Amino acid sequence: MMQNKKKILRRMRRRFHHAVEGVFVRLLGAVVPRLSRRGERRLAAVLGTLGFHVARGTRRIAMANLGIVYGDTKTRAEKLALAKASLIHTAQITLDYFWFSRDTAARLEKYCVCDDAVVNEWAGNTAPGFFVTAHLGNWEVGGNFVSGRGRKMSCVYRPIGSARTLDLLLKFRQSTGQQIIAKDGAGTGILRALRAGHVVALVLDQHTDLREGGIYLDFFGLPAAFSNICGIMANRMKIPVCVACSCHDAAADKYRIKTYISITAEDVAQMTPEQITSAIVACMEKMILDNPSQWLWSYRRWKRCPAGDDIRRFPFYAKREV
Numbered sequence: 001m002m003q004n005k006k007k008i009l010r011r012m013r014r015r016f017h018h019a020v021e022g023v024f025v026r027l028l029g030a031v032v033p034r035l036s037r038r039g040e041r042r043l044a045a046v047l048g049t050l051g052f053h054v055a056r057g058t059r060r061i062a063m064a065n066l067g068i069v070y071g072d073t074k075t076r077a078e079k080l081a082l083a084k085a086s087l088i089h090t091a092q093i094t095l096d097y098f099w100f101s102r103d104t105a106a107r108l109e110k111y112c113v114c115d116d117a118v119v120n121e122w123a124g125n126t127a128p129g130f131f132v133t134a135h136l137g138n139w140e141v142g143g144n145f146v147s148g149r150g151r152k153m154s155c156v157y158r159p160i161g162s163a164r165t166l167d168l169l170l171k172f173r174q175s176t177g178q179q180i181i182a183k184d185g186a187g188t189g190i191l192r193a194l195r196a197g198h199v200v201a202l203v204l205d206q207h208t209d210l211r212e213g214g215i216y217l218d219f220f221g222l223p224a225a226f227s228n229i230c231g232i233m234a235n236r237m238k239i240p241v242c243v244a245c246s247c248h249d250a251a252a253d254k255y256r257i258k259t260y261i262s263i264t265a266e267d268v269a270q271m272t273p274e275q276i277t278s279a280i281v282a283c284m285e286k287m288i289l290d291n292p293s294q295w296l297w298s299y300r301r302w303k304r305c306p307a308g309d310d311i312r313r314f315p316f317y318a319k320r321e322v
Contacts, residue, residue, distance in 0.1 A: 032095050033102035037111070037253065040099045041092065048088030059083055062297035064315035069220045069288070085293035089248070093138045100141060101171070105148060112145045112246065114257040122242055123149040128194040129240045130230050134205040134284045135296040141255050142246025143201045147178045154179040154193035155201040156186050187229065194237060202230055204277075205284055207303040210321070215274060216306050217281050222313060223306050226281060231273030240265045241276060243283040247291045260287055 032040060052059060062083040070079065100107050114120060122129065123146050131146070131153070133139045147153040155178055179198070181189035190200050207225050208214030214225035234241050241263040246255045260283040268276060288295045304321045305311040311320055 028095070028098050029101075032098035035099065037099075040095050041253070044092035044095050045088055047095075048091035049084065051091065052084040052087045055087075058087070058298045061300060061315070061317060062086060064317065065297050065299075065301060068222060068302065068315060082292055083297055086295060086297045089294050090296060090298070092248070093140070096138055096141060100144070104144070108141065108145050108148055111253065112141050112255045112257070114145065116244070116257055116259050118242060118259040118262045119146065119244055119257050122146070122199060123151045126152070126197050127239070128197050128237070129199050129242065130234055131199045131201045132204050132230060132241060132243045132280055133201070133245050134287060135203060135299060136205075136284075136287055136291060137245045137247035137294050138255050139201075139203055139246060142244070142257050143178060145246070145255075145257065146199070152179075152196065152198045153201060154181055154189070154198045156181045156183055156190065156203075158183040158206065187233075190229065190233060194233065194239065202227075204230060204280060205301065206299075207301065209304070215277065217274075217278055219281060219301070220285060222302055223309065224302050225304055226277055228273055228277050230280065231271075231276035234263075234268045234276055235271065235273045238265050238269050240268065241280065243280050243287075245287050245291070247294055 032043070035043065063079055066074070066079040066082060074082075114123075122131065131143075133142065143153065143155055157180055178201075179193065181193065181200075193200050204227060206227070208227040209225065210216075213228055215228045216223040217226055218224075219226075230241060233239075241261075242259060243261045243263075244257060244259045246257045248254075249256050261279060263271075263276065263279060271279075300315075300317050302314050302318050305314045305318045307321050311318060
């Protein structure tokens with residue numbers, strides 16, 4: 001009886017949150033695209049600062065993650081400043097979904113630049129490959145910039161929030177010609193896209209359970225579970241992998257796309273899937289350290305503690321692998 005009541009309460013809370021989220025999304029969708037760029041950035045600063053002070057749970061997760069990465073090399077004040085900057089940045093990229101949905105091509109042309117030779121080469125050819133990034137900078141704008149250049153691109157997505165929120169996200173991705181692949185059963189869709197000559201975009205810093213094909217790799221000194229699908233398919237099909245990010249240059253107010261590593265088809269053929277994924281994860285560490293205020297510190301990155309490891313080394317939110 002008690003379990004049934006808890007399930008009902010959870011269901012009611014979920015419906016309430018989705019209803020509130022739906023109203024908020026519709027409001028933002030009506031207002032944000034009409035704002036000036038300066039107005040949008042000011043609104044992001046207000047919302048991010050408000051979230052920092054109000055969302056204590058989110059701030060606690062961010063501080064725990066910052067503690068893992070920086071330890072005692074940064075003071076508490078410095079970590080709080082990074083947590084706040086990260087939440088403001090998160091608000092910025094959230095508003096960007098709406099803002100870039102209007103006059104998409106013109107706004108991407110003005111506010112997203114790429115003088116990176118590797119990315120420009122990838123955008124101009126027709127061979128299949130993997131374009132890998134993290135929840136850093138604005139991964140959505142980066143993908144739309146490349147696909148807007150006429151490059152055939154598919155991206156893998158994980159359902160988030162309400163149906164209205166997900167629909168908005170997918171429409172933005174599709175606005176410049178991207179095709180979308182649902183995370184559940186993504187293998188078939190990725191294989192089909194690669195065979196059609198697409199670049200497949202993956203945001204690979206999310207937790208992936210072992211039963212879903214995840215593998216544990218060292219991430220800032222602690223094991224974290226990552227998807228190995230890119231390593232497996234790149235190795236099997238002998239196709240290249242580009243690890244890049246689209247980070248915000250605040251002074252110029254532009255997103256700049258930069259390559260961190262490009263693994264050629266020849267190199268991939270000599271590596272195991274785990275070595276490929278490990279190389280990607282090592283690049284992600286460098287990207288984050290180079291742009292710490294633009295990573296999603298509030299994400300539960302170290303969600304599981306592997307069996308046999310000491311859970312006391314992990315953040316408070318981690319649970320032991322079963």
